[in-house]
Amino acid sequence: MHIVVTNDDGVVAPGLLALATAMRSLGEVSILAPDRNWSASGHVRTLDRPLRVREVILADETTAWACDGAPSDCVALALCGFLSKPVDLVVSGINPYANIGDDVTYSGTVTAAMEAVIGGLPAVAVSVDSPDNHLGLVDYSAAANVALKIARTMMRTGLPRGLLLNVNVPYIAEEMIKGIRITRQGNREYHDRLDKRVDPRGKPYYWAIGDVPTAQAEPGNDAEALKNGFVSVTPIQLDLTAYRFLPEMNSWNWE
Amino acid sequence: MHIVVTNDDGVVAPGLLALATAMRSLGEVSILAPDRNWSASGHVRTLDRPLRVREVILADETTAWACDGAPSDCVALALCGFLSKPVDLVVSGINPYANIGDDVTYSGTVTAAMEAVIGGLPAVAVSVDSPDNHLGLVDYSAAANVALKIARTMMRTGLPRGLLLNVNVPYIAEEMIKGIRITRQGNREYHDRLDKRVDPRGKPYYWAIGDVPTAQAEPGNDAEALKNGFVSVTPIQLDLTAYRFLPEMNSWNWE
Numbered sequence: 001m002h003i004v005v006t007n008d009d010g011v012v013a014p015g016l017l018a019l020a021t022a023m024r025s026l027g028e029v030s031i032l033a034p035d036r037n038w039s040a041s042g043h044v045r046t047l048d049r050p051l052r053v054r055e056v057i058l059a060d061e062t063t064a065w066a067c068d069g070a071p072s073d074c075v076a077l078a079l080c081g082f083l084s085k086p087v088d089l090v091v092s093g094i095n096p097y098a099n100i101g102d103d104v105t106y107s108g109t110v111t112a113a114m115e116a117v118i119g120g121l122p123a124v125a126v127s128v129d130s131p132d133n134h135l136g137l138v139d140y141s142a143a144a145n146v147a148l149k150i151a152r153t154m155m156r157t158g159l160p161r162g163l164l165l166n167v168n169v170p171y172i173a174e175e176m177i178k179g180i181r182i183t184r185q186g187n188r189e190y191h192d193r194l195d196k197r198v199d200p201r202g203k204p205y206y207w208a209i210g211d212v213p214t215a216q217a218e219p220g221n222d223a224e225a226l227k228n229g230f231v232s233v234t235p236i237q238l239d240l241t242a243y244r245f246l247p248e249m250n251s252w253n254w255e
Numbered sequence: 256m257h258i259v260v261t262n263d264d265g266v267v268a269p270g271l272l273a274l275a276t277a278m279r280s281l282g283e284v285s286i287l288a289p290d291r292n293w294s295a296s297g298h299v300r301t302l303d304r305p306l307r308v309r310e311v312i313l314a315d316e317t318t319a320w321a322c323d324g325a326p327s328d329c330v331a332l333a334l335c336g337f338l339s340k341p342v343d344l345v346v347s348g349i350n351p352y353a354n355i356g357d358d359v360t361y362s363g364t365v366t367a368a369m370e371a372v373i374g375g376l377p378a379v380a381v382s383v384d385s386p387d388n389h390l391g392l393v394d395y396s397a398a399a400n401v402a403l404k405i406a407r408t409m410m411r412t413g414l415p416r417g418l419l420l421n422v423n424v425p426y427i428a429e430e431m432i433k434g435i436r437i438t439r440q441g442n443r444e445y446h447d448r449l450d451k452r453v454d455p456r457g458k459p460y461y462w463a464i465g466d467v468p469t470a471q472a473e474p475g476n477d478a479e480a481l482k483n484g485f486v487s488v489t490p491i492q493l494d495l496t497a498y499r500f501l502p503e504m505n506s507w508n509w510e
Contacts (some may be wrong), residue, residue, distance in 0.1 A: 033337045039302060041299055042298035042299045042325075042360075043297035043298065043360040044295065044299075044361070045361055045365075047295050052458075053459075070297075072297070076463040080447045080465075082449055082463075102373050105366065105495075111297060114360055119445075139390075149510065150509070152510065153507055153510060163500060170284055180509050182504045182505050182507075184494070190374075191336045192331060192334075196333065197305070205306065206307070207305050208300075208306070208331045208332050228277045233501045233504070235497040235501065237495055240440055241489055242418050242492040243439065245490045245492075249437045250437050252412055254404055254405070
């Protein structure tokens with residue numbers, strides 16, 4: 001099996017190295033990841049310029065490809081022939097901080113997996129729920145083992161075309177993790193406010209930023225699983241149609 | 256009613272001007288849009304730098320705000336207080352070329368509307384199915400009238416929180432449009448291939464690009480409506496959970 005590992009934190013991020021190392025138990029791993037951070041970059045396809053790719057050596061002395069495009073650009077390159085071998089699986093992460101609720105359309109970790117799904121491949125996005133104020137290096141070891149277990153089961157069981165798995169791992173010792181829960185995507189509340197500042201030349205600039213987003217734990221959702229010490233696995237689809245609303249919309253009077 | 260109009264083609268795009276002009280029949284319009292093209296940019300929140308905004312004068316001598324962030328950044332700014340008045344509705348477009356099928360997570364036009372939905376507002380994304388090889392200026396007049404009609408009906412009838420309307424208008428004379436169809440998101444087939452080139456310094460660079468994406472017209476989907484001369488209106492939700500797959504996943508054996 002040929003597995004492409006990518007992320008949205010950049011090719012030198014320790015979360016990517018931990019994920020790639022774990023995935024080597026499952027097959028041959030190629031790393032093709034952005035050369036910089038693309039957090040909250042969304043589902044990008046770079047159209048107005050070509051992409052550059054260079055070979056880099058990671059901390060464990062393995063080699064990787066570093067690309068100047070977005071995570072989803074990396075996956076697109078891998079799927080259209082940049083890597084000489086056909087790809088069987090795309091795994092993205094490990095992202096520090098959870099990607100739950102409405103994070104999924106922003107997240108470069110998840111949108112890299114979306115690009116794989118559009119290309120017809122199964123994909124897993126992996127994040128760890130480390131606290132936003134975490135100091136020092138995040139420990140990815142438990143999440144890497146969980147990612148391996150989930151990818152292995154998914155490849156053996158089979159995932160319907162058009163789906164990806166969004167995996168979030170609680171940030172606790174591996175032996176404290178209570179198990180895996182299949183969840184639905186919950187909600188996220190963002191608390192952004194406008195922070196207007198003035199630069200040294202007297203010109204205004206703006207940050208739309210605020211407190212850390214919160215997530216409401218509700219029965220069966222991603223936040224509840226994490227809160228209770230379970231791994232959250234949400235099957236995500238790229239058909240965004242609000243099917244339940246179609247009958248009501250069909251009765252609208254257009255004027 | 257206070258309506259924010261944005262787009263992903265940049266503040267000087269004629270499709271934005273046509274949309275803003277039409278929306279003035281419905282309420283007060285503020286234009287806050289990117290200062291450049293952000294096609295296929297995805298759902299972005301710019302985190303690593305502040306945003307700049309400057310006032311510009313459009314071709315009809317109205318004023319607009321041009322921002323150096325993505326379409327979704329523009330909406331985030333508008334919703335967190337950059338505009339002095341509260342916002343009631345966000346309308347994005349008019350995009351030349353349809354945004355159907357899997358285009359929706361890439362599309363800056365649609366992801367601007369997603370940002371509004373996350374902020375708790377109703378939103379409409381509007382695209383016109385002009386041919387990819389269209390020469391000269393696209394005529395947005397029919398699509399602008401359709402957008403006004405749809406936004407007016409939506410605001411009168413009410414849209415459940417968490418949804419947006421993705422509107423695609425066939426590129427035919429207004430009197431030839433057969434009506435409005437409520438559709439589901441169809442599929443898209445992208446035909447990208449790797450185009451490797453070598454620059455004048457002997458270094459390789461890569462385009463992942465190919466023929467124009469195709470869409471299969473199937474009963475009830477967006478492509479079928481357009482093909483038959485109808486406006487396609489797809490209600491889009493931000494909960495991407497593959498609910499139909501949850502029971503099967505709950506029977507997986509993790510090992």
